[in-house]
Structure formats: C-alpha cells, structure tokens
Amino acid sequence: MHDIAAAVGMSRGTVSRVLNGGYVSAEARAAIEAAMTDLGYVPNNAARALKMRRSQAVAFVAHEPHSLFLDDPNIGSIMLGANAALSLADHQMVSLVVESARDNERVARYLSGGFVDGAIVVSARTNDPIIKVISDLALPAAFIGHPPDLAQHIPFVGIDNVGSAVAITEHLVSTGRRRIGMIAAALDRDSGIDRLNGFRDALGPLFDEELIADVPHYDYGSGVKGMRDLLEREPGIDGVFAASDAIAAGALEALREAGRSVPGDVGLVGFDDSTWAVRCQPQLTTVHQPAKELGSCAAQVVLRQLSGETVETTRQLLPTPLVLRDSA
Amino acid sequence: MHDIAAAVGMSRGTVSRVLNGGYVSAEARAAIEAAMTDLGYVPNNAARALKMRRSQAVAFVAHEPHSLFLDDPNIGSIMLGANAALSLADHQMVSLVVESARDNERVARYLSGGFVDGAIVVSARTNDPIIKVISDLALPAAFIGHPPDLAQHIPFVGIDNVGSAVAITEHLVSTGRRRIGMIAAALDRDSGIDRLNGFRDALGPLFDEELIADVPHYDYGSGVKGMRDLLEREPGIDGVFAASDAIAAGALEALREAGRSVPGDVGLVGFDDSTWAVRCQPQLTTVHQPAKELGSCAAQVVLRQLSGETVETTRQLLPTPLVLRDSA
Structure with a gap:
C-alpha cells in the first residue's frame, strides 16, 4: 500500500479507501488502480478478511445425501438462484456439501472460521447441529425451509x-x-x-x-x-x-x-x-415450487443483514400455484 | 493462546503445535483441548490462513451453464467424489459456480485471495480465463477434462x-x-x-x-x-x-x-x-464414465501437491467400459 501511495503521490488513507470501498474521487481511483496494475498488486483477501472482518463470501450449505443431490433438480435451481443474487451484489457463493457426520463437523468449523460473512442453509433437519452453530456465532443467515426447532430470530424463506x-x-x-x-x-x-x-x-x-x-x-x-x-x-x-x-x-x-x-x-x-x-x-x-426464487430470496435476506439492515420479516412464504397437466 | 498456555501450565509453543498440527503428547493435547473448550476458544481461520498460508479448503470450480448443471448428473457425481476424498483428508471443499462472465472474474479474484489452498476445475473451455489465473498463481490444481490450451505443467484427470x-x-x-x-x-x-x-x-x-x-x-x-x-x-x-x-x-x-x-x-x-x-x-x-472416481482422483492429485509431493503423472486417464443394454 505504501508503494502505491508513493507512486501516485497520495496518502495511504486514500489508497486504503480505494481498496476497502470508502469515498474517493474518480480521478484518484483511476490513478490508484493504474498504479496497482503497474506494481502487480494483488490484495490478500485472507488478510483483508481478518482486518475488515469481511470475506465477501457467503456459504450455501446443501445438506443432502448423495442420491438426492443428484436426483432433485430443486437443489440445483435454488443454488443457481442464490448464486445469481449474490453475484449481482459482488459476493462469492461458496457451496459446502454436507454428506456425512464428518462433513457436518468440518462445515461447522469452517463457518466459525471467518471464511464467510453469512450462510444460506437448505433442507436442514430437526436437531441439525448447523442450527446451533449459526445461532451461537450470530452469523447472518437465511434458511430455506423451516426445521421445527429453528430459533425464532433466524430468518427463513419457504413455501406453505x-x-x-x-x-x-x-x-x-x-x-x-x-x-x-x-x-x-x-x-x-x-x-x-x-x-x-x-x-x-x-x-x-x-x-x-x-x-x-x-x-x-x-x-x-x-x-x-x-x-x-x-x-x-x-x-x-x-x-x-x-x-x-x-x-x-x-x-x-x-x-x-x-x-x-x-x-x-x-x-x-x-x-x-x-x-x-x-x-x-x-x-x-x-x-409449482419457485426454486430459483427461493434461492435468490434467501440470498437477499443475507445481503440485507450484511448491509446492516434489520431484517424484520423473518418468515417469508412464496406462492405455489397448481399446474394442471395430464396425469390427473 | 496465552490464556490457554497459562491455564494448562504449558508453553505457548505446545499450544501452537496442538493448533497447527505438530507433535504433542496425547496427555498434553487432551489438557489443551479441554482448556480451549473451557475458555471458549474458537480459532480464527482467516488469521491462521494468513499466518500458515493454508486454509485447509480446496475449491471445486464447476464451469457450467444453468441447464447443464441441472441436467447432467455427472457434475453431481464428480463433486461428491471430490468431496469424499477431501473430507477424508480433513479439507473443506468449497464449490464455486461459474455461470456468467461476472462470476468468472470474481472466482478468479477469490482463487487469488488466499481463501483456498488448491482447486479442482471441471469442464473448462478453450481460452478459459481460469487456466491463466491458476497458472499465474501456481495454485495446486487438477483439471477434470483437458482443454487443448491447458499448460503442460497443470495436472489433469480424464477419460479417453x-x-x-x-x-x-x-x-x-x-x-x-x-x-x-x-x-x-x-x-x-x-x-x-x-x-x-x-x-x-x-x-x-x-x-x-x-x-x-x-x-x-x-x-x-x-x-x-x-x-x-x-x-x-x-x-x-x-x-x-x-x-x-x-x-x-x-x-x-x-x-x-x-x-x-x-x-x-x-x-x-x-x-x-x-x-x-x-x-x-x-x-x-x-x-461408462467413472464420474465419482474422476472427482476423487482429481482431489487426490491436489492433496498430493499440498503435501509437498511432486506430482509426476500429470495426465491420468481412467477406464471407460462399454455397457450393453437394450437400445442398440
């Protein structure tokens, strides 16, 4: 950062605001970005995450046994809906598959480790350890579906x-x-x-x-x-x-x-x-289950928490029209 | 770390070895782990990743348009094969979906940011920007499939x-x-x-x-x-x-x-x-395409690089027997 500041003749504070998203004039930003390119500067995000306490990443936890992940096209649609919404907001979706008890523990450690700013959780079970982890960490989160023992304050989106x-x-x-x-x-x-x-x-x-x-x-x-x-x-x-x-x-x-x-x-x-x-x-x-919308809605609930908004509606049910075809 | 060392009456070095995987006697480990629980210690992995330059996470980059991700059961099997192998080695698989050019850029930034130690890349295209990113970073990686312009030194697993x-x-x-x-x-x-x-x-x-x-x-x-x-x-x-x-x-x-x-x-x-x-x-x-084996094989190639092994066989083709049923 010191080298970039020296190269453009501006303060380290200005360089820092470019890196971390504060106010900077368009000219200053252009000069600093050019200097970053010239000097081959690559931000170390693990260091920034530590400093900013933000990783710009949101976990998508798919809690599914093998067969379901492959056979159920809903999971894929939900995931792509969430990815599209996070992508628009320049957040990286990292999808974590939970297949075994071993995975469950490791995912819990990962969520507590500062690698992600929030989490979207699909198809959690009753007594799911992930609920406790998210509640204990106060991690900004949204569940898709609603395990009966989900803590009152954790938002979810679902269908009736x-x-x-x-x-x-x-x-x-x-x-x-x-x-x-x-x-x-x-x-x-x-x-x-x-x-x-x-x-x-x-x-x-x-x-x-x-x-x-x-x-x-x-x-x-x-x-x-x-x-x-x-x-x-x-x-x-x-x-x-x-x-x-x-x-x-x-x-x-x-x-x-x-x-x-x-x-x-x-x-x-x-x-x-x-x-x-x-x-x-x-x-x-x-x-009709609005799978893609469930994903994007859950992502927005997490993004709103990350932006500091109080999420009032912790319970959102999306409409599910009947689709009449030929089988009945 | 200081508090834990004080609580158990051991040196900070011993505590550090428990946290970072060095040699410690079983008794010392048990005492330190108990103290960590008592004191409510949660390791900050972003901090550890910075210090150790290791995140214990490996990216799984699925480069697929919407329809394919949902319709192609191979991707799911490859992903679960990779997850199982990484899970056994106590590494977290984080799956990154690339659906748009915007995703592509952000995934490239994510891979360069110190959040993952390595990457498995499925179905990269010719001129795929991800190839350059991985090559420039010298990130331990394995491709599944083989874009014609893949650099010689990047390992891949595939089929004939x-x-x-x-x-x-x-x-x-x-x-x-x-x-x-x-x-x-x-x-x-x-x-x-x-x-x-x-x-x-x-x-x-x-x-x-x-x-x-x-x-x-x-x-x-x-x-x-x-x-x-x-x-x-x-x-x-x-x-x-x-x-x-x-x-x-x-x-x-x-x-x-x-x-x-x-x-x-x-x-x-x-x-x-x-x-x-x-x-x-x-x-x-x-x-027969051995999808699960492709995933687990690619994961092992990445894990071997992470353990410091030189991966000699950069090219691995798995067998694909014909399966004769009724359609021809």
Whole structure:
C-alpha cells in the first residue's frame, strides 16, 4: 500500500479507501488502480478478511445425501438462484456439501472460521447441529425451509407445504378418486411432515393410514418402491399424491409395470414442477415450487443483514400455484 | 493462546503445535483441548490462513451453464467424489459456480485471495480465463477434462473420449446399422470435439457430414432438437450416437414422436452411464464414465501437491467400459 501511495503521490488513507470501498474521487481511483496494475498488486483477501472482518463470501450449505443431490433438480435451481443474487451484489457463493457426520463437523468449523460473512442453509433437519452453530456465532443467515426447532430470530424463506398439499389433494378428490394414497418422503424434515399433514387434512374421512407409503428420499427409486408397496396393500387404489415429481416419475414406472394406466386407472400428482414433471408420459399435474426464487430470496435476506439492515420479516412464504397437466 | 498456555501450565509453543498440527503428547493435547473448550476458544481461520498460508479448503470450480448443471448428473457425481476424498483428508471443499462472465472474474479474484489452498476445475473451455489465473498463481490444481490450451505443467484427470467414441460407434456398426448419425454437443470443449473425432474415425467411409447434428449442451432438450433435425435430413437413419445419455433420452422422445421404434428401427447409444441410461425405455447401451472416481482422483492429485509431493503423472486417464443394454 505504501508503494502505491508513493507512486501516485497520495496518502495511504486514500489508497486504503480505494481498496476497502470508502469515498474517493474518480480521478484518484483511476490513478490508484493504474498504479496497482503497474506494481502487480494483488490484495490478500485472507488478510483483508481478518482486518475488515469481511470475506465477501457467503456459504450455501446443501445438506443432502448423495442420491438426492443428484436426483432433485430443486437443489440445483435454488443454488443457481442464490448464486445469481449474490453475484449481482459482488459476493462469492461458496457451496459446502454436507454428506456425512464428518462433513457436518468440518462445515461447522469452517463457518466459525471467518471464511464467510453469512450462510444460506437448505433442507436442514430437526436437531441439525448447523442450527446451533449459526445461532451461537450470530452469523447472518437465511434458511430455506423451516426445521421445527429453528430459533425464532433466524430468518427463513419457504413455501406453505401444508396448504399446497391440501390444494393438490383436493384436486385429486375433485376428479372423482376415492381410494387415494400418498408416497410420503423425508419425514425427518418440515417439508415432508407438512405435505403429509396437508394430505391428511384435505382427505378428512377418506384418509386411510394404510395408504401411506413412507420412503426416505424425494427420489425416483423411492417412488418405484413406494408405489409397489401401495399396489400390494390396496390393488384398488385410484389416486396417488407423490411427495415430489421425481417420486411421481418412479411411481409411474411401477404403475406401468403393474399394467395400470395413468390417468385412466390411477390419477397421479407430484410436487415441485421440476423438469421431471414435463419429461414424464403423461406429463404431471403438480405444485409449482419457485426454486430459483427461493434461492435468490434467501440470498437477499443475507445481503440485507450484511448491509446492516434489520431484517424484520423473518418468515417469508412464496406462492405455489397448481399446474394442471395430464396425469390427473 | 496465552490464556490457554497459562491455564494448562504449558508453553505457548505446545499450544501452537496442538493448533497447527505438530507433535504433542496425547496427555498434553487432551489438557489443551479441554482448556480451549473451557475458555471458549474458537480459532480464527482467516488469521491462521494468513499466518500458515493454508486454509485447509480446496475449491471445486464447476464451469457450467444453468441447464447443464441441472441436467447432467455427472457434475453431481464428480463433486461428491471430490468431496469424499477431501473430507477424508480433513479439507473443506468449497464449490464455486461459474455461470456468467461476472462470476468468472470474481472466482478468479477469490482463487487469488488466499481463501483456498488448491482447486479442482471441471469442464473448462478453450481460452478459459481460469487456466491463466491458476497458472499465474501456481495454485495446486487438477483439471477434470483437458482443454487443448491447458499448460503442460497443470495436472489433469480424464477419460479417453476419442477411444470411447470409437468403441461405441463400432458397436453400432457391428449391429448392422449403415446410416449412422451423431448428435454432437459441446464442441467448444475437448470432450465434445474428441467424441465427434472418434465417431468420424470409427465410421471411415460410412461417415456422412450431413448426419451430424451440432447442439450446444449435453442435455435432454438438445437431444429432442438434434434428433428432430436428423430425422428431417435423413428419414432413413438407422443408428444414432448421442454424445450423452441425457441427449439420448431426448432423442428417444423425438423418435417416439416420429413413430420410430428403438432398437427395431433405430439403434441408439449414449455416453456416461448416468441415471438417465437406466431410466430410459428401452435402457441405453452406453459408455461408462467413472464420474465419482474422476472427482476423487482429481482431489487426490491436489492433496498430493499440498503435501509437498511432486506430482509426476500429470495426465491420468481412467477406464471407460462399454455397457450393453437394450437400445442398440
């Protein structure tokens, strides 16, 4: 910094303001930037982060097992939505994959280490250690989705899973289905539990505990398995709510195996409106999940905290319209 | 550090060795770690990174447009393979998405800023600015795939795209196909160009320039479009090499629309052996790409450089067996 100041004949304070974002005249800035280029100056960001307590980086923590990360196009869309918003604000998104308990501990250490200014967390579980880490550090953060034990003061963005599940289930009922089952997934998370609750609420007296297949993940393989179970338990099943489009695609495969037509014999609906929905034959009637918007909204919530704003609305639910196609 | 040393009655040097990984007796380590917990000590990694010049983090740079990141299951598998290997060695993988020119510049700044010790780069293009950045910084790195202008001294891991394309094309010929086309993708990258070259080499006199559909990405939508083009140009086409399984899945859709059976009327082969291959009806004959191994191999190449080893083998090609299923 001393060399640059000497080269342009200005004070170190002026050079520092160029580096750290204070007010400098356009001429001074141009001269200093030219000198930085001439002298081959590269800012050491680890040093600046230490000094400024800012890294200009925001973590994106994707807490997903292997299969889901690959099979669920939502995660990718959420990530790209967050990246676009952070990129516009000149922040680097660093995405951290949590696959094992070992990853979990290391990510916690990383978040505490001053490498990032904030964090976006997708699909945290109940009792997720990441919640405690973020709360203890008071790290500016936004969750996507809402684990039931999330501290009140941590903002989140999400969708109304209960209401969306009610709406899509009511659609199935309105098409005349009476023996309606659900392939319920991810019951260790708010999204999974809420979709099941909405389904139960909407069916009322038509609800039958026997027609719930409980599968671990929102993926294709779980859909195949869940549908086979349901067909075995109730060959007369005539409607199915799959907790995701990938699950619905798997269910469609199992129905085809069993010689059942969709929507002729069985009405089938999904959740997400991902690329799965339009690739299926027939295309899926489903709930549109605004994945990209969830990512960008969460990023903005973090950026607003970083800019010193008090984030009043800690709870933001984005709309989820039904998309009616051919499967029900 | 002073407080911890005082609390346990040991020297600051001993405390420092616990923090920075030198030799310490098991008893001393236990006492110091207990004191760190009692005193609420959290290491500031940005400070340590500055001092040690080590962040224990390795970047994973995924250079992909939106659609590919979502549609190509290879990227996810490569990333998880890299994460598993880095995690075992207690390094944090930070994944950086490059979607725009703006992202590219910022990622370059991030890599130069001392936040990571090394980088794994997937699917770099010809003239990719990231190559110059890594070369100028002498950052320990491994590329997955091989842009033609990659500096000699930068290690890469990959597959033999030419040889693999020759093998799968020869398989098509061996099944009696004579009017064989290719849906070629990503011709701005070594993988795309090499697959096209292998196809041309294998066909020899059967090769017909008219039967090449050139599409931008390795994705489903490109497959639908490419296959429609080929059918329009040559209704008598009886064999197709799709440059990826996702493209083959799209091609299958376009063939179904046009009333052509697979493999009856048209033999169809893909590339990757991803989840697409087994989800198609019929399942795809394809080339197995060892995606997870590519990720873990690249991570090991970076870790070896970080441990001070000279990496002699800068070029590593992993095997790609043919997988014969029902589509050809």
